[in-house]
Amino acid sequence: MKLNVAVKYRLYDNKKAILIFYIVIVSVLAFMFLFSALNRGNHKFNGSIQGLELASAIFLFVVGLNSFKEIFRMFMQNGISRKTMFLSYVASTAAICIIMAFIDSILALISRSITAVNGGIYSRGVIEMMYGKQVNSIGTFLLSIILCFFINIAFTSLGFFITTLYYRMNKTQKITVSIGVPALLFVILPIADTLLLNGIFFTGLAGILTASFRDPFMCMLSCFVLSGVLMALSWMLVRKAAVKD
Amino acid sequence: MNGLKVVNVSKRFGDVQALKNVSIDFNENKIYGLLGRNGAGKSTLLNIITGKIFADEGSVSLDGECIPENDRVLSKLFMMGERNYYPAGMTVVDAFRWTKEFYPGFDAERAFRLSKDFGLNIKSKIKSLSTGYSSIFRLITALCVNVPYVLLDEPVLGLDANHRDLFYRILIEQYAENPATFIISTHLIEEVSGIIEEVVIIREGEIIRNESRESLLSKYYCVSGRISDVDGYIAGKRVLASETLGGLKTAYVEGVPDINSPNLEISKMDLQKLFIQLTNSQGGITE
Numbered sequence: 056m057k058l059n060v061a062v063k064y065r066l067y068d069n070k071k072a073i074l075i076f077y078i079v080i081v082s083v084l085a086f087m088f089l090f091s092a093l094n095r096g097n098h099k100f101n102g103s104i105q106g107l108e109l110a111s112a113i114f115l116f117v118v119g120l121n122s123f124k125e126i127f128r129m130f131m132q133n134g135i136s137r138k139t140m141f142l143s144y145v146a147s148t149a150a151i152c153i154i155m156a157f158i159d160s161i162l163a164l165i166s167r168s169i170t171a172v173n174g175g176i177y178s179r180g181v182i183e184m185m186y187g188k189q190v191n192s193i194g195t196f197l198l199s200i201i202l203c204f205f206i207n208i209a210f211t212s213l214g215f216f217i218t219t220l221y222y223r224m225n226k227t228q229k230i231t232v233s234i235g236v237p238a239l240l241f242v243i244l245p246i247a248d249t250l251l252l253n254g255i256f257f258t259g260l261a262g263i264l265t266a267s268f269r270d271p272f273m274c275m276l277s278c279f280v281l282s283g284v285l286m287a288l289s290w291m292l293v294r295k296a297a298v299k300d
Numbered sequence: 301m302n303g304l305k306v307v308n309v310s311k312r313f314g315d316v317q318a319l320k321n322v323s324i325d326f327n328e329n330k331i332y333g334l335l336g337r338n339g340a341g342k343s344t345l346l347n348i349i350t351g352k353i354f355a356d357e358g359s360v361s362l363d364g365e366c367i368p369e370n371d372r373v374l375s376k377l378f379m380m381g382e383r384n385y386y387p388a389g390m391t392v393v394d395a396f397r398w399t400k401e402f403y404p405g406f407d408a409e410r411a412f413r414l415s416k417d418f419g420l421n422i423k424s425k426i427k428s429l430s431t432g433y434s435s436i437f438r439l440i441t442a443l444c445v446n447v448p449y450v451l452l453d454e455p456v457l458g459l460d461a462n463h464r465d466l467f468y469r470i471l472i473e474q475y476a477e478n479p480a481t482f483i484i485s486t487h488l489i490e491e492v493s494g495i496i497e498e499v500v501i502i503r504e505g506e507i508i509r510n511e512s513r514e515s516l517l518s519k520y521y522c523v524s525g526r527i528s529d530v531d532g533y534i535a536g537k538r539v540l541a542s543e544t545l546g547g548l549k550t551a552y553v554e555g556v557p558d559i560n561s562p563n564l565e566i567s568k569m570d571l572q573k574l575f576i577q578l579t580n581s582q583g584g585i586t587e
Binding site: 056057060063064068125128129131132133134135137138295297298300 | 350353370375381385387398399402403
């Protein structure tokens, strides 16, 4: 009962942001198609829309970043346990990610159909961009939706994990992580890898990443595992979180 | 077992021991005054009871069930805290609507009526409310939520005298019509002394008194007069504290007053005076 209300509240909380996001996306697409139609035959105008669905993934990363503090306080005020709060996050995230994956795949399909007729703009969805698979059948359309769903879940989970981690840390820890992680990834590791390991670390990492995303199914599996790990870590952070003033 | 039970609860924040082995029962359908000085541990205790923070040690249960992480038990409690935990961009009317979702017993019609009585604009965003109206919004929510246990932490913070008076009247009406347990944590002891039935005094994280107001007040009295007369009277008696002003002395004494003291004025102790004497740094009985 409480879980239903908690999920309903989370969906309500995200509704406005999602609506604005799609108004912007549709407006940008409409503007591009209109501009392209008005400039038909003018070879100076060439545009491209690629991996439209990734815009949603980035948007959902931001949604994930904003999915903890305010809702946690609201739920604590209204007698919702941390367990129910976390389950509501998982359920609402799954619902939002699948709905957005469906809308994105439809938009990518429409975009591709229009550009095929209109010319001037080149459009391809994420599955075509990453794996060269054209969405020309129900099978590839469904594959595109499922792929987008898993990418969306992974991005949201990453955002949620970062926000819960920062919530649990004190000021010193926040500063340490904010400076330490970028410094480690972009300065210390590259230098150490070059000087001490002859580039083996980053070559190996690139190999792992390539293998993890080499086809749509591996990409889905990798996103699923990543999401699972991030959600498990987030739960460990949420279960003992205290309300801060 | 019915009631709210706190057993051996301790909580430390860094170097500060906020609660020390606190044990207390809050029974059904009573109005408790949780009284203590700033930093005594009142809010910490209420936050632990409602699961907002965790105790280092001890347990809290309601009707025999542990409270933390139990949705069913949490739905029997509502705490109006000092801070606003509603989303800043939410309007008052939306907050009422969502409270109704979380607490189906919430009386939305009454909330709208009370908003009108207090002059609270329900279309306002919560973040735009003044300190007083923010308290009023949370008070109205707490008064209409209709759960068996309502915890009010500094409920009249920022309210003017008229609104405070209105709140106390509504609280009494509510209690008469629909009894519930109210735990009121406040600094304004004089104002709530006529409302509360049970007094819980907390000092430096420890409960030093927990009994009915009548029983507590009947244990002490004031005696005033010339210094020598008062000193003579209190000799051998248990004295809580004494004050001297010019040639006059007032002593706060435990026990039954001796009415055959012609040069002395003997009066009842009020709750605020008793609280001050019990919670000041030198508080304690001397003989």
